Amino acid sequence: MRSFRPVSLLALPIAGLLLAGCAAPAEEEADAAFTLYSGRDEDLVQPLIDAFTEETGIEVEVRYGNTPEMAALLLEEGDASPADVFLSQDAGALGAIADEGLFTTLPEDITGAVVPEFSSTDGSWVGVTGRARVVVYDGETLTEDDLPDTIDGYVTEEWAGRLGVAPTNASFQSFVTALRVIEGEDAAEQWAQALADNDPQIFESNIPILTAVNDGVIEAGLINHYYWFRQANEVGAENMRAQLKYLTAGDAGSIVNVTGAGLLNGAAENEDALAFIEYLVSEAGQQYFVNETFEYPLVPGIPAPEGLPALESLVTPNFDLSDLDSLAETQELLARVGLI
Amino acid sequence: MTLAPPAAAAPAPSGAAAASRAPGERGADARLASRAARPPLWLVLLGSFAALLASIPLVYLLVRAGGSGPERFVETLTRGRVLEYAANSLGLAAATTATALVLGTAVAFTLSRLRVPFPRLWLLASSLPLAVPSFLAGYGWLVLVPSAQGFVPSWLLLSAVTMPYVALPVAAALRGASGDLEGVARTLGRGPLSAFFVATWPQVRPAAIAGGLLVALYALSDFGLVAMMRFPTLTWGISAAYSASFDRAQAAILALLLVVLALLVVLGERSARGRVPRAAARAVAPRAIGRGMLLSLLPVVAAAPVVGVAIPLLGLATRLVQAETLRELDVPRLLAAIGSTVGVALAAAALAVVLALPIAALGARFRGRLVSVIESAGYLGHALPGIVVGLSLVFFSLAVLPGLYQSVVVLVFAYAVLFMPKAIGTMRSGLADVPVSLVAVARTLGESPLRAWWRVTVPLALPSVGIGALLVAIATMKELPATLLLRPTGIQTLATELWNRTVVFEFGAAAPYAAVLVLVAAVPAMVLSGIRSTAKEEW
Numbered sequence: 034m035r036s037f038r039p040v041s042l043l044a045l046p047i048a049g050l051l052l053a054g055c056a057a058p059a060e061e062e063a064d065a066a067f068t069l070y071s072g073r074d075e076d077l078v079q080p081l082i083d084a085f086t087e088e089t090g091i092e093v094e095v096r097y098g099n100t101p102e103m104a105a106l107l108l109e110e111g112d113a114s115p116a117d118v119f120l121s122q123d124a125g126a127l128g129a130i131a132d133e134g135l136f137t138t139l140p141e142d143i144t145g146a147v148v149p150e151f152s153s154t155d156g157s158w159v160g161v162t163g164r165a166r167v168v169v170y171d172g173e174t175l176t177e178d179d180l181p182d183t184i185d186g187y188v189t190e191e192w193a194g195r196l197g198v199a200p201t202n203a204s205f206q207s208f209v210t211a212l213r214v215i216e217g218e219d220a221a222e223q224w225a226q227a228l229a230d231n232d233p234q235i236f237e238s239n240i241p242i243l244t245a246v247n248d249g250v251i252e253a254g255l256i257n258h259y260y261w262f263r264q265a266n267e268v269g270a271e272n273m274r275a276q277l278k279y280l281t282a283g284d285a286g287s288i289v290n291v292t293g294a295g296l297l298n299g300a301a302e303n304e305d306a307l308a309f310i311e312y313l314v315s316e317a318g319q320q321y322f323v324n325e326t327f328e329y330p331l332v333p334g335i336p337a338p339e340g341l342p343a344l345e346s347l348v349t350p351n352f353d354l355s356d357l358d359s360l361a362e363t364q365e366l367l368a369r370v371g372l373i
Numbered sequence: 374m375t376l377a378p379p380a381a382a383a384p385a386p387s388g389a390a391a392a393s394r395a396p397g398e399r400g401a402d403a404r405l406a407s408r409a410a411r412p413p414l415w416l417v418l419l420g421s422f423a424a425l426l427a428s429i430p431l432v433y434l435l436v437r438a439g440g441s442g443p444e445r446f447v448e449t450l451t452r453g454r455v456l457e458y459a460a461n462s463l464g465l466a467a468a469t470t471a472t473a474l475v476l477g478t479a480v481a482f483t484l485s486r487l488r489v490p491f492p493r494l495w496l497l498a499s500s501l502p503l504a505v506p507s508f509l510a511g512y513g514w515l516v517l518v519p520s521a522q523g524f525v526p527s528w529l530l531l532s533a534v535t536m537p538y539v540a541l542p543v544a545a546a547l548r549g550a551s552g553d554l555e556g557v558a559r560t561l562g563r564g565p566l567s568a569f570f571v572a573t574w575p576q577v578r579p580a581a582i583a584g585g586l587l588v589a590l591y592a593l594s595d596f597g598l599v600a601m602m603r604f605p606t607l608t609w610g611i612s613a614a615y616s617a618s619f620d621r622a623q624a625a626i627l628a629l630l631l632v633v634l635a636l637l638v639v640l641g642e643r644s645a646r647g648r649v650p651r652a653a654a655r656a657v658a659p660r661a662i663g664r665g666m667l668l669s670l671l672p673v674v675a676a677a678p679v680v681g682v683a684i685p686l687l688g689l690a691t692r693l694v695q696a697e698t699l700r701e702l703d704v705p706r707l708l709a710a711i712g713s714t715v716g717v718a719l720a721a722a723a724l725a726v727v728l729a730l731p732i733a734a735l736g737a738r739f740r741g742r743l744v745s746v747i748e749s750a751g752y753l754g755h756a757l758p759g760i761v762v763g764l765s766l767v768f769f770s771l772a773v774l775p776g777l778y779q780s781v782v783v784l785v786f787a788y789a790v791l792f793m794p795k796a797i798g799t800m801r802s803g804l805a806d807v808p809v810s811l812v813a814v815a816r817t818l819g820e821s822p823l824r825a826w827w828r829v830t831v832p833l834a835l836p837s838v839g840i841g842a843l844l845v846a847i848a849t850m851k852e853l854p855a856t857l858l859l860r861p862t863g864i865q866t867l868a869t870e871l872w873n874r875t876v877v878f879e880f881g882a883a884a885p886y887a888a889v890l891v892l893v894a895a896v897p898a899m900v901l902s903g904i905r906s907t908a909k910e911e912w
Contacts, residue, residue, distance in 0.1 A: 068862065074873055075873050076873060076874070094862055094863070095862070095863075096862040096863075097857075097869075097873070098857045098858070099616075099857070100616075101612075101615050101616030101617075101619075102615070102616075102760060102854065102857055102858060104615075104619055105615045105619070105621065105760070105764055106764070106767060106858055108619065108621060109621075109764050109767045109768055109771075110767060110771060113771050113775065113778075115778075115779065115862075125617070125619065126619065129619035201605075201609060201610075201612070201613035201616075201617055202613075202616075202617060203616055203617040206617050234603075235603060235605065236603055237600035237601075237603065237605075237609060237612075238600070241600075241601065241603070244515070244519070245519065248515075248519030248520075249519070250519045250520045360617075360618065361618075364617070364618060367453070368452045368453030368454075369453075371453065371454060372453075373453045373454060373613065
C-alpha cells in the first residue's frame with residue numbers, strides 16, 4: 034500500500050523549520066548594543082570586533098555581505114533599517130547612502146582624526162583605510178622597467194590586447210572619474226577611446242584580473258593594491274607570479290580610494306555605535322587594518338604597511354574624494370566609447 | 374487509512390479529482406473532455422494567489438522603474454553595450470538549452486533503453502552536476518585552464534551543469550513510457566533514430582521541453598559562471614547597476630528586459646510542450662547493443678559528469694594543495710552550517726511545492742488565457758538574478774510584514790519564489806498522467822471524492838511532487854545572493870560560509886565547505902535519479 038507515503042511530506046516542513054530553528058543563533062546576541070552592516074568579510078572584521086568588545090564590553094551584532102549588496106539593502110530598507118553602522122569597502126557606496134540622506138553627521142573629533150582628503154566633505158561618513166590603484170603585471174615575462182609610469186602609456190599600440198580592465202567595476206570607474214577631474218573631459222575621453230580601441234581584456238571585477246595575471250593568461254591589468262597582498266598572504270609572496278607597479282604620484286592611475294564607515298540616522302543617539310566608529314579610527318583599529326589587510330592607515334602618524342610607497346606620495350593634489358560624485362558622467366563616457 | 378491528507382498535497386490533486394467529477398465524462402474521453410471544462414473557482418483562486426506571490430519581484434521592479442519616464446527606458450536600454458549583453462544572454466540561453474536537450478535526452482535514452490553496464494550508477498552520476506553551483510564549476514575549470522573565457526566555455530559548462538534538468542525527467546518518463554511502439558516502428562522499416570522520433574519522442578517530449586525551460590531560465594539568470602568566464606550578459610549589467618552606479622531604477626529597467634526575454638522563453642515552451650495523450654505504460658526491457666556502439670556512447674553519457682563535476686572538483690583540489698591556510702576546521706561551525714542549509718532547503722522545498730501545486734493542477738487539466746497567465750507568472754522568479762528577488766522581498770517584507778523581516782520565514786519564502794518553477798513543470802506532468810478513469814472507477818466502487826483522491830490521485834502523483842521538492846531543495850542549498858540579503862543576522866549556510874572564505878582567497882579554508890556543499894546537495898540529486906515520474910505498472 035503506497036498511500037501511507039504522503040505522511041513523509043508532512044515531515045518535511047516540520048523537520049526543516051526545526052533544523053533551521055536549531056541552527057539559528059541562540060539568543061546570545063539579543064543584548065547587542067548595536068547592529069553593524071559590514072560590506073567587508075567576516076574573517077577580516079570579526080577579530081577587530083572581538084577586540085572592540087573585549088576593550089569596551091559593548092556587544093555587536095554583525096551582518097556580513099558584499100559592499101554593493103549591503104548598500105542596495107540599506108537603500109531598500111531606508112529609515113526602517115535595523116542597521117546602526119555601515120562599514121563599506123568603497124567610497125561610492127558611502128556616497129550613495131549619504132545622498133539618500135540616510136547617514137547622520139559624525140562628530141568632528143571623529144572626522145577630524147583622519148587626513149581630510151580621505152573623508153566625506155560634509156561629515157556624513159569617515160574614511161577608515163586607503164587603497165591605491167596599481168598596475169599588476171606578469172613578473173615572468175615583464176620587468177618593472179617594461180612598464181610605463183603613467184596611465185597614458187598603457188593605451189599605446191604596444192599594449193594592444195595585453196591589458197586587463199574591469200570597466201563595470203566601481204574602482205575602475207572611480208579611476209576614470211579621477212582622470213576626468215585631473216586631465217579634463219576631452220583627455221579622459223581620448224584615453225578611454227584609446228583603451229576601447231586597443232582590444233582590452235574585459236573582466237567583471239578586480240580579483241579575476243589578478244588571478245589571470247598570476248596564471249600568465251594576460252600580461253598586465255589595472256586593480257587595487259591590497260588584493261595582491263591578500264593573495265600573497267594565502268599562497269606566500271615568493272610564490273606570486275604577479276607583481277605590482279605603482280604609477281607616478283599625481284597620475285590618475287595611482288589615486289587612492291578609501292574604505293569607510295557611517296552612522297545611520299536611527300543611531301544618531303547611540304553612544305555604543307559611535308564608540309565603534311571611533312575605535313575604527315583609533316590607533317588600535319588602524320594598526321589592525323595595516324597588519325591584516327595591507328591597506329593605508331588614514332590617521333596621521335601611523336606608518337603605512339611595509340613595502341608600500343608612503344600615502345603622502347600618492348596624494349593627488351587637485352583631487353579629493355568628493356570629486357568622485359560625478360559618476361554618472363563617467364558612465365556616460367564609458368558607454369560612449371563602448372567599454373560598458 | 375486514518376491519517377488525514379497533508380496540507381502540502383491537498384489543493385491540487387483534489388482539483389484534478391474535482392475536474393474528473395464533471396458531468397458527462399467517462400473512460401478514456403474523460404481527460405480530453407475535462408481540458409475543455411472550466412476550472413473550479415477555488416482552484417483558480419488558489420492558483421492566482423500563488424501566482425501573485427510569485428509576481429512580487431515583478432511588482433517590485435515595476436515600482437522601482439516606474440518613477441522613470443519612457444525616455445529613461447530608451448536611454449538605459451540603448452546605452453553602450455546593453456543590447457549586445459541582451460543578445461549574449463539570449464544566445465547563451467538558446468545554445469545551452471539546445472545542448473542540454475539533445476545531450477540530456479540522449480543520456481536518458483541510452484541509460485533507460487539500451488543495455489549498458491551499471492545503468493543505475495550512470496544515472497546517478499548524471500544527476501551529480503545538479504549539486505555543483507555553476508560558479509564553483511567555473512572556478513574549478515579556471516584553476517586548470519586559466520585561459521578559458523568567452524562564449525564557448527560558458528556554454529559548455531552551463532550545458533553540463535544543467536543537463537540533469539532534462540536527463541532525469543526524460544529518464545523517468547522513459548521508464549514509464551511504452552517502448553513497444555518503437556519496436557513496431559522498427560518492424561515497419563524505420564531506422565532507429567526515425568523510430569525514436571516517431572514512437573518515443575512524443576511520449577517524453579513534455580518532460581524534455583519542461584526541463585529545457587528550466588535550463589533556459591537558469592542560463593538567463595546565471596551571473597557567477599559568466600562573470601568568471603568573462604562573457605558579459607544582462608546579469609553583468611544588472612550587477613553593475615547595483616554595485617557601481619547604486620542606481621536601482623537602472624537595475625530595475627535592465628531586470629525588466631530580462632523578464633521580457635524570460636516570458637518569450639516561457640511562451641515558447643508552452644507552444645512547444647504539446648499535449649500528447651500517453652498510452653497505457655508497460656516497461657520495456659533494455660535492448661542489447663554491440664561493443665562498438667557501447668564505446669561510442671560512453672563519451673555521451675560521461676560528458677556532463679566529467680565536465681560539470683569531476684574536472685571542477687579536481688581544480689578545487691589543486692588549489693587546496695597550493696594553499697597555505699590549511700587551518701584547523703571549526704567542526705561545530707561546519708555542522709551548524711550544514712544544519713541550517715538542510716533546514717532551509719527542506720522548508721523551502723515544502724513551501725515551493727505547496728505554492729506550485731495549484732498552478733501545476735491548473736496546467737495539468739485546463740487550458741485558457743487565465744491558466745496561461747497564472748502559469749507564466751509562476752516561472753518569473755526563476756529568470757531573475759538572486760539579488761533582484763532578494764531586494765524585492767526586502768521591499769515587500771518591510772512594507773507588509775515588518776515583524777518578519779530578516780527572519781527565516783521571509784528567507785524560505787524567497788527561496789520558494791525563486792525556485793517554485795522547478796516544481797511546477799514536474800508536478801504538472803505528474804498530475805496530468807493520473808488517468809481520470811481510475812478516479813472514476815474508485816468513485817463507482819463507492820469511495821467518497823476525498824477518499825478516491827487520497828487512494829488514487831495522491832499515490833500516483835506523489836513521485837512527481839517528490840521530484841519537484843528535491844529540485845527546489847538542491848537549488849536552495851546552492852543559493853547565495855538572496856541568502857546574503859535576507860538571512861537572519863548571524864545565520865550561516867554552506868554557501869555563505871564558502872563565500873566568506875573565497876572573497877579573501879582562503880582557498881584552503883574554503884575547500885571543506887565547497888566539498889561539503891557538493892556532498893550535501895548530491896544526496897537529494899542521487900535520490901532524484903531513482904524516482905519514477907509516475908507510478909507505473911511494474912514488470
